Structure formats: C-alpha cells, structure tokens
Amino acid sequence: MNVLELDQDPAAVGVYESLNRFVTLAVTVTHVLLVASVWGRWRDIILLTGVFVLLVGFNVLVAKQFFSERARTVDAARLIINLLANFVFGHFSDWQLPVWLYLPLNVLWIDTHLARWFRYVVFGLILLTGIVAVLEGCSPLVPLVFIVISALVYGISNARVALLKIVLERLAQRHQELARAHEELAQAHQRGREQDRLSSLGMLAAGIAHEINNPLSYVKSNVNALYRDLRAQKELPEVLGEYVTEVLPATLDGIQRIATIVSDLRRFARGDPEPMVEYDLNEEIQAALRITHGRIEARCKVELELGPLPRMMGKPQQMAQVVINLLINAAQAMKEHGKIAISTRQEGEEVVMVVRDTGQGMSPEVLDKLFQPFFSTKPLGEGTGMGLAVVHGIVTAHGGRIQVESQPDQGTTFTLRLPRVLPVRPVAQASQTGDAPA
Numbered sequence: 001m002n003v004l005e006l007d008q009d010p011a012a013v014g015v016y017e018s019l020n021r022f023v024t025l026a027v028t029v030t031h032v033l034l035v036a037s038v039w040g041r042w043r044d045i046i047l048l049t050g051v052f053v054l055l056v057g058f059n060v061l062v063a064k065q066f067f068s069e070r071a072r073t074v075d076a077a078r079l080i081i082n083l084l085a086n087f088v089f090g091h092f093s094d095w096q097l098p099v100w101l102y103l104p105l106n107v108l109w110i111d112t113h114l115a116r117w118f119r120y121v122v123f124g125l126i127l128l129t130g131i132v133a134v135l136e137g138c139s140p141l142v143p144l145v146f147i148v149i150s151a152l153v154y155g156i157s158n159a160r161v162a163l164l165k166i167v168l169e170r171l172a173q174r175h176q177e178l179a180r181a182h183e184e185l186a187q188a189h190q191r192g193r194e195q196d197r198l199s200s201l202g203m204l205a206a207g208i209a210h211e212i213n214n215p216l217s218y219v220k221s222n223v224n225a226l227y228r229d230l231r232a233q234k235e236l237p238e239v240l241g242e243y244v245t246e247v248l249p250a251t252l253d254g255i256q257r258i259a260t261i262v263s264d265l266r267r268f269a270r271g272d273p274e275p276m277v278e279y280d281l282n283e284e285i286q287a288a289l290r291i292t293h294g295r296i297e298a299r300c301k302v303e304l305e306l307g308p309l310p311r312m313m314g315k316p317q318q319m320a321q322v323v324i325n326l327l328i329n330a331a332q333a334m335k336e337h338g339k340i341a342i343s344t345r346q347e348g349e350e351v352v353m354v355v356r357d358t359g360q361g362m363s364p365e366v367l368d369k370l371f372q373p374f375f376s377t378k379p380l381g382e383g384t385g386m387g388l389a390v391v392h393g394i395v396t397a398h399g400g401r402i403q404v405e406s407q408p409d410q411g412t413t414f415t416l417r418l419p420r421v422l423p424v425r426p427v428a429q430a431s432q433t434g435d436a437p438a
Contacts, residue, residue, distance in 0.1 A: 020063050023105065024056065030101045034089065037096035044092045055085050075109065076118060082106050083125040087132060095138035100146035103129070104153045126150055213262050220255045227252065260290060276422065279316035281351055282306045282344060288323035296331040296340070300357070305343040309351055313421045318394045325391050326355045326414055333359025333412065349420050356413045362406040370404060398422060 031052045038044050062078040083106055090099045103126055110122055130143030227248040230240060289302060296302065323342075330340045338358040345352050362370070371392040395402050399419045406412035 023108070024059075026105055027052075027056070027102070030098050030105070033098035033101075034093055034096060037098055038093050047092055048089060051085060051088050055082065079106060079109050079122060080125070082109075083122065083129070086129050090129065090133055090138075091136065095133045095136060095142070097142065100142060103146050103150045107150045107154045108157060110154060110157075123151075213259070216255065216259055216262065220252070220259065223248065223251055223255060257290075276313055276315060278311045278313060279319065280311055281309055281319060281353065281418070284316050284320040285323050285342060285344070285353075288320050288327060291320075292324055292327045292331075296327055299331045299334045300338045300340050302327075303339060303341045305341070307343070307345040309344055309346055310420055312351060312418065314398050314418070315394075319398075322391050322394050322416070323353075323355075325388065329388060330355060330357035330359060330412070333357055333361075335360055347417075351418045351420060353416045353418070354413065355416075356411065358411045361408045361410045361412055363408055367404060367406060371402075 031049070034048060035045050038048070058081065059078055062074045082102070086099065086102050086106075089102065093099055107122075107126075110119060126147055130140075130147050133143050134140050227244070230236065230244045230248070233240075236244065285304075285306065289304075327340065334357070340358075341354075341356045343354045343356075371388050392402060395416055395418065399422050401417050403415040403417075404412065405415075
C-alpha cells in the first residue's frame with residue numbers, strides 16, 4: 001500500500017496526525033529548554049524563536065504533502081532544512097545541551113525507502129554538526145554522545161519498521177488465505193444448493209414421467225386393440241381403411257416415441273446410485289437426442305455419424321448426461337441457426353466421441369476457465385456454469401479425457417476419449433474420489 005492509498009485510510013491518517021502532534025510537542029519543549037539555557041540573552045532568544053517559528057511553519061506545510069505524489073521529495077527537503085537549522089540553533093546558543101535533542105528527533109524522519117546516498121548525506125550533516133560544535137568550543141563528548149544516540153535511534157526505528165513490515169505481510173497473506181477459503185466455502189455452498197435443486201428437479205421429472213407412463217400404457221393398449229380389431233375385419237368402409245393403413249400405424253409410432261422419451265427421462269432423472277454395467281454409447285447418444293430434441297431443434301440441425309462400437313463398461317445414465325450437457329451447451333452457443341455434428345469411432349481400446357458445433361466459439365481466456373464450476377459466459381438465467389464441470393467430472397471418473405478446440409466465430413469441437421473398460425483404481429482412492437455427479 002503506497003502513501004496515496006493510505007490517504008484513503010482514516011486510521012492511517014489519524015496515526016500520522018498523532019505522530020505530527022507528538023513531534024511538534026517534543027520540539028516545542030526542546031525549544032523552551034533551549035531558551036531557558038540562554039535566558040537573559042534577549043537578542044539570541046528572539047533570533048532563536050524566530051527561526052523556530054519559521055521552521056515549525058515550514059514543517060506543518062510539508063506535513064500536509066505527506067499523502068501527495070511528491071511526498072518523498074518534500075520530506076527529504078524538510079529533513080535537510082531541519083538539520084541545517086541545527087547549525088543556527090547551536091551557533092547562537094553556544095551549543096547548549098538542548099540543541100542536541102534535535103538530532104535524534106530528526107533521525108526519526110529518515111524514511112527507509114529513501115536512496116542510500118541520501119541517508120549518507122543525512123548522517124554526514126549530523127557528523128558535520130558535531131565537528132562544527134567542537135570547533136566552536138563545545139566539549140567533544142556531548143556531540144559524540146548524541147551522535148551515538150541518533151545512530152541507535154535510527155537502528156531501532158529501522159528494526160521496528162522491518163518487523164512491522166514482516167507482521168503486515170504475514171497478516172496480508174493470512175487475509176488472502178482467509179479470503180480464498182471464504183470464496184471456496186461460498187462456492188461449495190452454492191454448489192450444494194445447485195445440486196439440491198438439480199436433485200429435486202430430477203425427482204420431479206422422474207415422478208412426472210411415471211405419471212405420464214401410466215395413462216400412456218392404457219392409450220397404447222387401447223389403440224393396439226383397436227388396430228388389431230380393425231385389421232381383423234374383412235370388409236371396411238374406405239374411411240376406416242385409411243385408419244388401418246395410415247392413421248393408426250402413425251399413431252402407434254407416435255405413442256411409441258412418447259413412451260421411449262418417457263423411459264429415457266425416467267432413467268436419466270433417477271436419483272439412485274448407478275452401478276457399473278455394460279452399455280452402448282451410440283444408444284445413449286440417441287437417448288440424449290430424444291430428450292433434448294425440443295430444446296435444440298429450434299436452434300440447430302443435428303448430424304449423426306455413429307460408427308460401430310463395442311459395448312463399454314461404465315454408468316450409462318451419466319454418459320447420457322454428458323451428451324445432453326454438450327448438446328445443450330452447443331445449442332446455446334449458436335447466434336442463429338447452426339449445426340451440431342456428432343460422430344463416434346473406435347481407436348484401439350478407446351472409444352472416441354466428437355461433438356462439433358458451428359457456434360460463436362471461445363477465446364483462449366474462456367478456454368482456460370472452461371471446466372471451472374460456476375464459470376459461465378451465458379446470460380443470467382441461461383446457465384449455472386455447472387454443465388461442463390459435470391462433463392469433465394464424469395469423463396474423468398470413467399478414466400477418459402477431453403480435448404477442446406475453439407476459436408472465436410469458428411465453432412467449438414469437443415473430443416472425448418473413453419476407455420472401453422474402466423481402469424482399476426485402489427479402493428482407498430475410489431472412496432476418496434467418489435462418484436461423479438449424475
């Protein structure tokens with residue numbers, strides 16, 4: 001913190017003003033002692049008092065500049081003028097004892113940030129004061145004692161400043177650690193609230209899907225029975241014939257699609273711990289597309305190029321969530337109508353999934369923070385900043401890795417590489433890592 005910043009701190013200003021009052025009182029008492037030592041020499045008293053008043057006024061004016069940009073310059077000027085004034089006080093008081101009290105008082109103002117050569121100048125002037133005093137008849141012991149006292153005051157003052165600086169640095173470091181811990185705690189609290197909200201939404205979605213599934217079963221059963229009975233009739237009116245050949249098959253197909261979406265939604269929103277099972281990644285991609293169809297069809301067209309894949313070991317519910325998050329993220333990145341291309345292939349013992357979009361892309365600064373929880377570039381209400389963090393957590397928990405390529409206005413490509421079989425982890429590590437959020 002520099003002097004300009006201290007100017008905004010009332011406590012710092014108060015300490016500085018108190019220090020100025022103390023020094024003013026000290027030099028006033030010193031001057032009274034000096035006047036008492038030459039009492040009766042009225043011409044010298046008037047001269048000494050006049051110089052003292054001018055010097056105090058000058059110091060008061062300089063003190064007001066302490067928080068300005070030229071504080072060091074004016075403070076150095078004050079120190080030099082005060083030391084030169086000692087020659088006047090000493091000469092016209094015959095170097096009486098109170099004159100020497102000014103030396104340690106002046107040393108207190110030597111700023112440790114001043115140039116080394118300037119400090120040499122200050123101590124040179126102090127030594128010169130002693131030499132001049134001895135030449136004018138002062139006992140050498142008196143200046144020697146006060147020069148030593150001034151050196152000791154300077155050393156003690158510097159040591160206290162250095163110690164205070166260490167304490168302040170440690171306090172600042174501790175403050176930063178506490179601020180960082182507070183931020184992490186706030187993020188953890190927000191993450192917990194977000195997970196609770198998502199869990200509640202998942203339970204709500206599963207319950208709605210269950211309620212839809214029951215009447216849907218009746219509808220499907222009744223339409224199937226009607227279709228079967230009409231097909232069994234040998235002669236039907238032309239209108240009913242169209243129902244048998246076109247309307248009812250299309251209706252059954254629509255009902256089946258609804259049933260499939262409801263089934264996918266129930267499986268995706270289920271909050272139970274998901275076991276490791278064999279699954280087909282292509283099937284999870286198809287399920288994710290059915291779930292997100294309503295959200296992405298208005299913004300973009302989806303192109304699929306799904307190659308033949310072996311069955312994999314993992315948690316299909318979580319892998320469906322990965323695809324859903326990537327699809328929604330890609331759709332939200334579209335300024336206008338765009339395209340999302342999804343492809344899969346096998347490379348050795350790895351399965352590769354590529355999700356490419358024609359959205360607005362990302363800058364290098366955004367890419368660096370892409371997988372941080374709660375980091376989002378979307379407008380308020382469009383995203384929580386958890387989607388890609390969840391994707392990263394799930395893929396990492398499955399022993400996979402993610403590569404992201406993106407440039408502003410040139411779209412984004414996510415490349416996921418997943419092992420066909422999860423790598424074996426030690427039990428202790430697995431218990432510490434835990435399952436990725438579903």
